[in-house]
Structures are given as structure tokens and as C-alpha cells.
Amino acid sequence: MNQIKQPHAVTEAILEIKDLHTRFFLEKGVVRAVDGVNLVLKRKSTLGVVGESGCGKSITAMSVMRLIQSPPGKIVQGEINLYRKDGVIVDLTKLDPRGPRMRAIRGAEIAMVFQEPMTSLNPLFTVGEQIAESVRLHQQLDRRAALERALEMLYKVQISEPKQRLHAYPHQLSGGMRQRVMIALALSCNPSILIADEPTTALDVTVQAQILDLMRQLQDTIDSSIMMITHNLGVISQMADEVAVMYLGRVVEYAPVRELFHHPLHPYTVGLLNSVPVLGRKGQKVLIPIAGMVPTPTSEIQGCAFAPRCPRVMPACHEHNPRLESAAPAHYVACWLYADPPA
Amino acid sequence: MNMDQNIILEVKNLKQHFPIYRGLLQRQAGAIRAVDGVDFSVLENEVLGLVGESGCGKTTVGRSILRLYDPTDGEVWYRTAAGERIEITRLSQKEMKPLRKEMRMVFQDPFSSLNPRRTVKEIIGEPLIIHKVARGRAMEERVAELMLSVGLDPNYMDRYPHEFSGGQRQRIGIARTLSLSPRLIVADEPVSALDVSVQAQVLNLLQRLKDDLGLTLLFIAHDISVVEHISDRIAVMYVGKIVELASTEMLLWEPLHPYAEALISAIPPADPDIKLERIPLSGEVPSPANPPSGCIFHPRCRFAQEICAREEPHLEEIKPAHYVSCHFARELQLRGIGGVA
Ligand SMILES: Nc1ncnc2c1ncn2[C@@H]1O[C@H](COP(=O)(O)OP(=O)(O)OP(=O)(O)O)[C@@H](O)[C@H]1O
Ligand SMILES: Nc1ncnc2c1ncn2[C@@H]1O[C@H](COP(=O)(O)OP(=O)(O)OP(=O)(O)O)[C@@H](O)[C@H]1O
Ligand code: SF4
Ligand SMILES: [Mg+2]
Ligand SMILES: [Mg+2]
Numbered sequence: 112m113n114q115i116k117q118p119h120a121v122t123e124a125i126l127e128i129k130d131l132h133t134r135f136f137l138e139k140g141v142v143r144a145v146d147g148v149n150l151v152l153k154r155k156s157t158l159g160v161v162g163e164s165g166c167g168k169s170i171t172a173m174s175v176m177r178l179i180q181s182p183p184g185k186i187v188q189g190e191i192n193l194y195r196k197d198g199v200i201v202d203l204t205k206l207d208p209r210g211p212r213m214r215a216i217r218g219a220e221i222a223m224v225f226q227e228p229m230t231s232l233n234p235l236f237t238v239g240e241q242i243a244e245s246v247r248l249h250q251q252l253d254r255r256a257a258l259e260r261a262l263e264m265l266y267k268v269q270i271s272e273p274k275q276r277l278h279a280y281p282h283q284l285s286g287g288m289r290q291r292v293m294i295a296l297a298l299s300c301n302p303s304i305l306i307a308d309e310p311t312t313a314l315d316v317t318v319q320a321q322i323l324d325l326m327r328q329l330q331d332t333i334d335s336s337i338m339m340i341t342h343n344l345g346v347i348s349q350m351a352d353e354v355a356v357m358y359l360g361r362v363v364e365y366a367p368v369r370e371l372f373h374h375p376l377h378p379y380t381v382g383l384l385n386s387v388p389v390l391g392r393k394g395q396k397v398l399i400p401i402a403g404m405v406p407t408p409t410s411e412i413q414g415c416a417f418a419p420r421c422p423r424v425m426p427a428c429h430e431h432n433p434r435l436e437s438a439a440p441a442h443y444v445a446c447w448l449y450a451d452p453p454a
Numbered sequence: 455m456n457m458d459q460n461i462i463l464e465v466k467n468l469k470q471h472f473p474i475y476r477g478l479l480q481r482q483a484g485a486i487r488a489v490d491g492v493d494f495s496v497l498e499n500e501v502l503g504l505v506g507e508s509g510c511g512k513t514t515v516g517r518s519i520l521r522l523y524d525p526t527d528g529e530v531w532y533r534t535a536a537g538e539r540i541e542i543t544r545l546s547q548k549e550m551k552p553l554r555k556e557m558r559m560v561f562q563d564p565f566s567s568l569n570p571r572r573t574v575k576e577i578i579g580e581p582l583i584i585h586k587v588a589r590g591r592a593m594e595e596r597v598a599e600l601m602l603s604v605g606l607d608p609n610y611m612d613r614y615p616h617e618f619s620g621g622q623r624q625r626i627g628i629a630r631t632l633s634l635s636p637r638l639i640v641a642d643e644p645v646s647a648l649d650v651s652v653q654a655q656v657l658n659l660l661q662r663l664k665d666d667l668g669l670t671l672l673f674i675a676h677d678i679s680v681v682e683h684i685s686d687r688i689a690v691m692y693v694g695k696i697v698e699l700a701s702t703e704m705l706l707w708e709p710l711h712p713y714a715e716a717l718i719s720a721i722p723p724a725d726p727d728i729k730l731e732r733i734p735l736s737g738e739v740p741s742p743a744n745p746p747s748g749c750i751f752h753p754r755c756r757f758a759q760e761i762c763a764r765e766e767p768h769l770e771e772i773k774p775a776h777y778v779s780c781h782f783a784r785e786l787q788l789r790g791i792g793g794v795a
Contacts, residue, residue, distance in 0.1 A: 163649040271737070285738055315507040315676070315739075320720035320732040342650060345679070345722030349730050368726045386654040388683035389724045391791045393702060398683070400654035404619035 124194055125336045126152040126175070126221075126304055131189035131204075133167075133174045136182060140409045144170040146360030146416075148189070149435045151353075152304065157330065157337040159351030159368065161344065161383075163405055167360040168340045169226075172306045175338075176223055177208035193220065196303075219249040222297035226309035228289040232281040238265070238292050239277035242299050249300045264295035268325060287318035294325065298333060306338045311346065323350060344387055348372060356380045359405065359416040362435055366442040376444040379417045415447065427452035461533065462638055462670050463496040463519065468528035470511075470518045474743060486743045488514040490694035491528070493769055496638070498533075501664060501671040503685030503702070505678055507717075507739060510691040512674045516640040519672075520557055521550050532557065535637060555585055555634040560627055562643035567627055568615040574601070574626055575611040581633045600629040604659055621652030625659060632663070642674045657684055678721050682706060690714045693750045694742050696769060700776040707790040710778040713751045715788040723791075733789070749781065757782055 133145035145167045152158045160168050173179050175191055191203040193216070206213040225231045233241060242261035246252060252260065258277070265273035268291040281289055290310060297305055307326070311319035323346065330337060339350050347354055347368070354371045356364040356379065364377040375381045382401040389396060403420040415421070418428040431452050438449040469490055476483035489511045496502050504512050518525045525543045533539050535556060542553065561567040568577055578597045582588045588596050598608035604625040615623055624644060631639060641660065645653040661684060663669055675681050681688060682702055689699040690711065698711040709715045719733040737754045740746050746753050752762035761781055769779045780786070 163651060287738075316678070316720045317507065317717060317732075317735050320722070320730065321734075323722070323730075324732065343722070344650070344724040348724050348726040349722040372724070372726050383651060384724075386651050387724060388657070388679045390679045390682060390721050391706065391723065393682050396683075398654035398658055400621075400658065401651035404621065404652065405649065 123153045124151045124192075125154045126194070126338070127190075127192045128171070128175070129190040129192070131171065131174060131191065132187045133170050133179060133184060134187050135184045142409055143360050143411070144184075145174060146412070147432075148357070148360070148362050150355045150362050150365060152336050152338050153353065154336055155330075155334065156352040157339055157350055159347040159354040160338060160340045160357060161342060161347050161354060162357030163342060165405060166357040168342075168357055169308055171357075172223065172308050172338065172340060175203065175306065176217055176221065177203060177206065177213050178217075179208075181208075193304075215249070218245060218302070219300045220302055221304040221306065222300065222302035223306040223308065224290070224293045224297045224310045226312055228286075228293045229281065231293065232289065232296075234281055237278050237280055238284070242292075242296050245296055246299050260299060261295075264299050265292075267298070267329070268292070268295045270295075285318075286314055287321065290314060290318075290322055291325065294322070294329070298329065298335075301333060301335075303335055304338065305335045306340070308340045309342070310339075312341065312343070319346070326350070344383070345390075356383070359412070361416055361445065363417065363446070364442075364444045365435060366439075366444075370439070370442055374439075374442075376438055376442065376449060377417075377446050378421045378423050378448070382420075382422075415445075423448060460497045461495045461531075462498045463533070463672075464529075464531040465492060465494050465515075465519060466529040466531070468492045468515070468518060468530065469526040470514050470523055471526045484743055486741075487694050487745060488742055489518060489525075490742070490745065492691075492694075492696050494689055494696060494699055496670055496672060497686075498637075499664065499668050499670055500686040501660075501673050501684050503681035503688040504672060504674045504691060505676065505681050505688060505717075506691035507676065509739070509742070511694045511742070512676075512691055513642055515691070516559065516642050516672060516674055520554075520559055520640055521545070521547075522559075532638070551585075555581075555587075556636055557638045558631045558634070558636040558640070560624075560631050560639060560641040560644045563647050565620070565623065565647065568623060570615055573612050573614060574606075574618075577615070577626060578611075578630045578633055581630060585634055587634060596633065597629075600632055603632065603663070604629045605655070619652065620648050621655045624648060624656050628656070628659065628663075632667075635667075636669070638670045638672070640672045640674070643676070644673075645680060646675060646677065653680070660684060678706075678718070679724075690717065693740055693745055695750060695779065696777075697751065697779045698777065699769065700773075704773070704776050707792050709788050709790050710772055710776065710783045710786065711751075711780050712755045712757055712786065712788065715790070718791055719789065721791075749779075751780075757786055 128148050128150050131145050131148040135142040148171050162168055174186055186204050193201045239258055239261045242264055243257035246257045246260050262277055270276050270291050311322050351368045354368050355362045358379050364380045385399040401420055414429040415433050418424050427447050433445040433447050435443045435445040436450055438444045470488050471485040473482045474484045506512055517523050519530050530542050531539050532542050575597050578600055579593045582593050601608045606625055645656050673684055685702050688702050688705045689696050692713050698714045716733045716735045722730050735754050748763045748765055749767050752758040767779045767781045769777045772778045772783045
């Protein structure tokens with residue numbers, strides 16, 4: 112992506128994904144889950160990643176965490192650069208996913224909150240034990256000090272009756288409380304990057320609003336950047352500073368949030384915004400569905416991945432894959448409407 | 455026209471309790487009051503939206519009024535195509551059968567609700583055969599007509615569900631529902647499992663069918679933006695009860711129940727220029743097995759007074775056609791989506 116070549120953007124970036132390709136090699140074929148993703152997470156800001164089911168949001172996040180199970184999965188191309196405060200740049204794709212360097216980064220520098228908390232909390236241990244355990248993995252603390260840190264974290268995520276909850280097992284908590292525990296767990300080592308994969312999708316709106324409030328407050332007090340993955344445009348509009356729109360394994364548009372909502376450029380982004388009802392606009396908005404359906408990402412795509420569904424498709428779109436390029440200040444789009452295809 | 459003549463479905467004090475059994479002898483130890491005294495009417499050719507958080511009893515209401523359950527208490531009056539009013543909660547399954555053609559359900563999950571081993575023709579045509587409406591060539595013609603009406607190509611009638619996308623599968627489900635020319639459809643989260651880009655297909659389809667065929671819909675969903683888009687009126691449920699029922703505009707812009715206010719304030723508007731200012735809700739949703747005394751919302755309500763824990767409020771018409779169940783509905787100044795109190 113162009114902006115990373117600009118020096119000021121580099122100093123602003125904390126994480127930069129360059130041309131990332133992650134594939135699953137299955138018997139029935141190769142799944143191109145992530146097929147050339149470019150994006151930048153800026154320091155102290157929230158990047159929203161949106162896109163429909165299967166477009167590669169989670170696999171992008173798991174690639175950053177180096178949690179892709181291999182085999183069958185593999186990062187086959189690209190860079191994931193972590194920009195440390197001291198100026199050191201680490202390309203995570205070069206590290207051994209099970210090695211000590213990646214283990215030190217995972218949890219301590221980059222932490223993740225998963226969509227389904229029950230799959231990442233251990234049912235056999237209390238909430239306090241799990242947070243304390245994760246703290247001790249990265250910091251030299253004795254059991255008591257670690258438990259105290261766990262309690263402090265439960266206060267931070269505003270769980271009711273934190274002292275009792277410290278001794279509760281995951282199944283004794285409501286969905287909203289479990290998600291708070293997940294956030295406490297993720298933030299317990301003061302990571303500089305928090306990746307939240309659909310952190311509120313399984314929750315009711317009133318609980319979702321509480322969790323989003325909490326994440327916003329925490330971001331002000333701790334020094335993290337957040338990568339927020341969701342398919343909910345409402346959540347994105349409220350949480351994100353920048354937004355990356357994904358389609359079929361690629362980032363098709365990247366822009367500041369207001370720019371994206373008010374001046375979307377990519378036909379897919381335009382389609383997405385036209386197809387969802389917006390609260391309070393009854394009678395003013397006609398929903399326009401996007402024609403066709405998302406194809407399964409097994410076949411190699413020639414040209415633009417959105418071409419088969421695009422209302423503004425041109426002959427060149429089927430030929431050449433558009434790259435994410437600057438179309439306006441800070442606004443990047445991968446579409447031949449905004450660039451000249453090769454002759 | 456007289457209002458009463460317009461009512462296709464009238465639900466009175468409907469209760470649906472599920473027993474909880476415990477111990478070796480499986481004695482009944484209590485009950486989940488999934489639906490606990492619900493009153494509402496559905497007008498002919500309207501879309502009534504039913505919203506509320508997970509577990510509040512929306513699906514149970516839908517299933518009870520279609521007699522997929524035997525309601526614990528209350529009455530459900532249905533007005534047939536012939537204009538006859540029938541109370542259906544005590545009817546036998548045999549007596550229900552002719553009514554089942556008129557009252558039908560669309561299910562949430564387009565992936566599991568269609569039989570994978572049957573062709574689209576068999577799926578859509580099955581109700582026609584069961585109810586002895588059509589078979590053979592006539593059935594095929596009807597299936598083709600139904601497929602066209604939901605925007606599917608009839609040439610695909612010999613294919614299987616897995617060959618279709620989520621939105622298409624949901625339309626197959628809707629075509630099946632329409633096969634017997636129903637008058638009342640309960641649509642339970644019909645778009646929740648769909649991707650946003652295809653949700654619009656199904657919403658537009660339901661809207662068109664309502665207009666073209668004069669259908670009446672009870673539209674159940676937790677996504678209030680979706681419900682707003684399609685509904686003429688909205689009912690808000692909380693722990694087995696309806697706490698507010700009004701026209702879509704009144705309910706969202708001028709809510710009168712504190713829970714409805716909090717619920718609306720929690721919806722993130724898909725517009726970065728509008729900042730979400732939620733009204734905080736303390737505590738958790740109570741269990742329907744052990745609901746609070748008095749007003750079910752009182753433990754979490756920021757306006758609760760002593761009377762709220764003691765006396766149960768009832769759904770009352772506070773403004774014309776605006777029903778609220780709150781002791782202070784006439785006095786409170788609440789905030790709607792406009793944001794002003
Ligand atoms: N372990 C796996 N083996 C094979 N294919 C996989 C695996 N995990 C994911 N995929 C495929 O990779 C693609 C991207 O999946 P991913 O989970 O990143 O989607 P997503 O954008 O997170 O979707 P959702 O919104 O549904 O969570 C999908 O086509 C998915 O089927
Ligand atoms: N067949 C049943 N047996 C026992 N309990 C039930 C049954 N069906 C529903 N319940 C309980 O009744 C309550 C209401 O459930 P219901 O499915 O109607 O809620 P809902 O509003 O549709 O929720 P959701 O938004 O999650 O679909 C819940 O507490 C549920 O666990
Ligand atoms: S009745 Fe009381 S507790 Fe219930 S909503 Fe009204 S003010 Fe709140
Ligand atoms: Mg995912
Ligand atoms: Mg339900």
C-alpha cells in the first residue's frame with residue numbers, strides 16, 4: 112500500500128500488513144482465505160475491519176497472532192510488521208509461531224479477544240486463576256501478586272462484585288460478563304495492540320453498548336491500538352478511526368471512518384452501505400441488495416474479486432487485479448474506476 | 455372501517471410456561487415463564503414487529519399463537535378468510551389443520567430448516583400435497599409461480615438446497631410458506647442468519663409480498679434497525695411481557711417505557727456523525743423462572759419508586775394507540791432516537 116512508503120505514516124503505524132496471503136491446503140482444493148491483504152493500524156487508534164462472512168477477517172487476525180493451524184493452513188506470502196516503540200521493526204511472519212519470541216509477543220504485545228468467549232476460557236479454572244496464569248506467563252510475579260493483578264483487571268472491566276467473580280467459573284457468568292473477563296484477560300499484560308474479533312456479535316444490544324463503552328474508556332487509559340473486527344456497520348461507525356473493508360480475502364477500501372461512510376468509493380462499500388437499514392431513516396431509505404452472492408474462495412480469481420457482482424464492472428476488471436491505491440488524501444481503494452488499468 | 459373488523463389476530467393474556475423438573479423423581483420444581491401474560495392485536499395487512507433481547511420470549515409467542523405449543527393460559531382469537539372469529543388455544547390438532555393453511559411460519563435458519571435431501575420442487579410443493587391442494591403437473595406449475603414470486607428461477611426447481619446461497623435458501627423457505635396462500639405469517643428472525651448484502655433481498659421481498667398479496671406479518675427480530683424498516687407497529691418485550699406497543703415512529707422517536715428507552719439508546723447508528731449516548735442499564739436481565747415482583751423491570755429501572763416493586767403495572771393505552779406498561783408512563787420524559795428528552 113502506498114502510504115507506508117511515506118515516512119510520517121510509518122512512524123504512526125504500529126502494525127502494518129503487506130500483501131498477506133494465507134491459504135488452507137485441503138484435499139478438495141486450496142482455500143485462499145487471505146489473498147493479498149494490505150492495511151495499517153495506527154498508534155493509539157482503532158482500526159475497524161468490516162466485511163461479510165468468510166471474507167477473511169478472522170484469518171487475517173489469526174495470521175497476525177500466528178495462530179493459524181499448520182497444516183492445513185499457511186502464510187504463503189507477505190509481511191506483518193510490528194513497529195516497536197524503540198524503533199525496532201519485527202516481521203511476525205518470519206518468527207516461529209511456537210518459538211519463544213512469538214510467545215513473548217502474543218499476549219504481552221498483541222492480545223486478542225475472540226468472538227465466542229467459551230471457546231477461549233477454560234471451563235475447569237476460575238476466572239481469577241486464568242487471568243493470573245496469563246499474567247505469570249509474561250511477568251515475574253508470584254501467585255498472590257498475579258491474583259491481585261487479576262482482581263485489579265476485573266475492577267477495570269467493571270464487572271459487578273469483582274471479588275466474588277474472581278472465584279467464579281466461566282459457566283457461572285452471563286455472556287456479557289464472560290466477554291468482560293476476556294477483555295480483562297487480554298489487557299492484563301498491557302498489550303500495545305488489542306485485536307477484538309467480533310467481541311459483541313453474540314451479545315444483546317444493551318450488553319454490546321456496555322462492552323463498547325468499556326473498550327472506549329480503556330483505550331483512553333491504557334496505551335493500546337485496537338483492531339476491531341465486525342460485520343456490523345453501526346459498531347464500526349461508533350468505534351473506528353479508520354476502516355478497512357474486506358471482500359473475498361482482500362482489502363478493497365481503507366479510509367478514515369467519516370470519509371468511508373460519507374464518501375465511499377469502492378462499489379462494494381457503496382453496495383454494503385446501500386443494503387443496510389439505518390435506524391431513524393424509515394421511509395427515506397430504499398434498500399438496494401448487492402446482486403449475486405459471495406463466491407467460495409477456492410478458485411483463483413483473475414481480475415477484481417468483486418467483478419462478478421459489480422454494477423459498474425468494466426472489461427479491464429476481469430483482466431487485472433486492482434491494487435489498493437490512494438484515490439484521495441488518506442483514502443485508499445482497489446478499483447479500476449480510480450486508477451488506469453495496464454494497457 | 456371499524457377497527458375490530460380490521461383485527462386478524464387478537465392475543466389476550468397469553469401465557470406459555472415450561473415446567474422445570476428436578477431430582478430423581480423428576481418432580482416439577484418450578485416453571486420458566488417464557489411468556490407471561492401478553493396482550494396484543496395484529497391488524498389485517500400490517501407488519502407488527504416484535505423486539506426484545508435474547509430469551510425474552512419472542513419465539514415462544516410466535517410458536518404459541520401458531521399452536522406449535524399448547525398455551526398455558528390465555529386466548530388467541532383468529533379471524534379466518536371467511537370472516538369467522540375462532541379462539542384457537544383449545545382446538546384439537548385436527549381442528550387446527552384447516553387453519554394451518556392460513557397461518558404459517560418462516561424460520562430463522564435457512565441452512566437447517568430445509569431438508570437437504572429434497573429438491574426445491576419437493577420442498578416448496580410439500581405443503582400442497584399434504585393439504586391436498588395440488589399435485590403432479592398442477593403442483594409443478596404452482597411451484598414455478600411461487601419461485602418466480604420470490605425471485606428464483608423456476609429452471610432450478612430440481613436442484614438441492616446446498617446449491618443455493620443463504621439469501622436464496624431463505625427465499626425457498628418463504629416460497630414454501632407462501633405455497634398455501636397464507637394470510638398471516640410469523641417470520642422468526644428471517645434475516646438474522648444472512649449476510650448484510652443479502653438481507654436486503656429478503657426484506658424487500660417480504661415488503662413486496664405484504665403489499666401485493668395483502669399478507670399480515672408478525673416479524674420477530676432482535677435487530678431494531680431491520681424491524682423499523684419493515685414494521686408498521688412495534689411491540690417491545692422484556693422477560694415474558696410486552697412493555698410497550700405503538701406505531702414504529704412513536705415507539706422509536708417518543709418511547710414511553712424506560713426499558714424501551716434504554717434499548718433504543720443502545721443501538722449503534724450506522725453514522726459516525728451521530729454519537730451513541732446510551733442510557734446505562736444496571737444489573738442483568740432476570741431469569742424468567744424467577745421474575746421480580748411488581749414491575750419486572752424495576753430492579754434495573756432508573757425511575758423506579760417503591761410502588762414499582764409492589765404492584766405490577768399493566769399495558770394501558772397512554773396516548774392514542776400507544777400502549778405502555780409502567781406506573782409512571784404519563785409523567786416520564788424519555789429520549790427516543792432523535793436524542794432529545
Ligand atoms: N481451518 C480452516 N480450513 C479451511 N478453510 C478455512 C479455515 N478457516 C477458515 N477457512 C476459510 O477461510 C475463509 C475466511 O474465513 P474467516 O474465518 O477469516 O472469515 P471471516 O471474515 O472471519 O467470517 P465471519 O464473519 O463468518 O467470521 C472462509 O472461506 C473460510 O471458510
Ligand atoms: N421448549 C422450551 N422448554 C423450556 N424452556 C424454553 C423452551 N423454549 C424456550 N424456553 C425458554 O423460554 C424463554 C424464552 O425463550 P424464547 O426462545 O421465546 O426467547 P427469544 O426472545 O426468542 O430469544 P432469542 O432472541 O434468543 O431467540 C427462555 O428463557 C428460554 O430458555
Ligand atoms: S413501572 Fe417503575 S420500574 Fe417499571 S419501568 Fe416504570 S418506572 Fe421503571
Ligand atoms: Mg470471523
Ligand atoms: Mg427466538
